[in-house]
Amino acid sequence: MSMLHLVRTSAFQTDDFQQCLNVLQPTDCIVLLDDGCYNLNHDLWQEALNKVALPALYIIEAHAQARAVTLDKEKINTLSLDALMTLICETEKSVTWQ
Amino acid sequence: MSITEKSVAILNASPPLSKANAKDSLDVALIFGSYEQAVSLYFQGDGVYQLIAEQQPELIQQKDFLKTFAALEFYDIENIYVCHHSLNQRGLAEKFSIENVQVLNQDDFAISLHQHQTILRF
Numbered sequence: 001m002s003m004l005h006l007v008r009t010s011a012f013q014t015d016d017f018q019q020c021l022n023v024l025q026p027t028d029c030i031v032l033l034d035d036g037c038y039n040l041n042h043d044l045w046q047e048a049l050n051k052v053a054l055p056a057l058y059i060i061e062a063h064a065q066a067r068a069v070t071l072d073k074e075k076i077n078t079l080s081l082d083a084l085m086t087l088i089c090e091t092e093k094s095v096t097w098q
Numbered sequence: 099m100s101i102t103e104k105s106v107a108i109l110n111a112s113p114p115l116s117k118a119n120a121k122d123s124l125d126v127a128l129i130f131g132s133y134e135q136a137v138s139l140y141f142q143g144d145g146v147y148q149l150i151a152e153q154q155p156e157l158i159q160q161k162d163f164l165k166t167f168a169a170l171e172f173y174d175i176e177n178i179y180v181c182h183h184s185l186n187q188r189g190l191a192e193k194f195s196i197e198n199v200q201v202l203n204q205d206d207f208a209i210s211l212h213q214h215q216t217i218l219r220f
Contacts, residue, residue: 093214
């Protein structure tokens, strides 16, 4: 029943990420990609950490580095795009927030 | 191998008039309906504006596709859910342009959405 949430927009601009958090369940996973990487430094990220275990929170490394978003092991795990493909296949269902 | 019936959730997050998302989403719902594919509609964020009664798109020279929501019934699309939190945030009363709209609190809305195998967000 777990769901993979692909977040592609910044919460500083739209409330897609807030809506994602509103439907997030404890067994779900979140992947930040593209401008979604900026959410790592948004106040809402703490809410994600409260709702879901750290091992289920990912960010696409290349996308974060491209944007000079500093990565903190305590707050997020990095993922390559190839690994994302595996994750998508392994998860029963996914929804994209963009 | 038992073929379990997969159901689709269409999650609407866009307001009705300024973008094509709402109309595209309704078209997709009706297409699924015409193939008797189980589909449920969810309205969250600005998507709740789509169902508000007494809108007049013709005043801004737009085709009134909102009345097409009435067609949902003919395709047996009866699972229509609206996020209560989103209505509250926008100060909207529960006065909708169609019948059988179920207003769910945030938790029920989330759990209901998780029942579906495929989620399309517009």
